[in-house]
Amino acid sequence: MVQARDPGVWSLRFWGIPGDFYDSLDTEACLNELQATLLESQEWVLMPDTYEAPIDDAVRTDCDQMVVVEDGFYWKCSMKHTDVSIETSRIPFEVLL
Numbered sequence: 001m002v003q004a005r006d007p008g009v010w011s012l013r014f015w016g017i018p019g020d021f022y023d024s025l026d027t028e029a030c031l032n033e034l035q036a037t038l039l040e041s042q043e044w045v046l047m048p049d050t051y052e053a054p055i056d057d058a059v060r061t062d063c064d065q066m067v068v069v070e071d072g073f074y075w076k077c078s079m080k081h082t083d084v085s086i087e088t089s090r091i092p093f094e095v096l097l
Contacts, residue, residue: 011069018064019075021086022057043089061086 030051031039039045060080067074072092078085 011067014066014068016064017066017075018061018077019066019088020053021059021061021077021079022054023059025054025057044091046095059086 027036027039031045035045035047061077062080064077065075067076069090072090074088074090076085076087
């Protein structure tokens with residue numbers, strides 16, 4: 001998209017757009033068999049609109065970013081009060097369509 005107009009652009013970073021990260025999310029309890037298979041093979045899964053995340057188990061983060069690259073997007077952050085960085089797998093734009 002943007003690279004068509006400016007080949008020097010590698011990514012766009014949007015600060016303050018957090019993702020939810022969990023220390024210990026019981027995927028067996030919240031995913032069906034198909035979703036578990038997709039998560040295993042592509043490292044992400046699209047959850048239904050009715051899904052409610054266990055908010056009380058979310059990790060506190062700093063420096064939250066949503067990074068848009070040529071073929072998709074991902075989230076990146078640091079765990080609060082640590083030097084540990086967290087980054088999701090790249091999610092293709094087709095998921096949004």
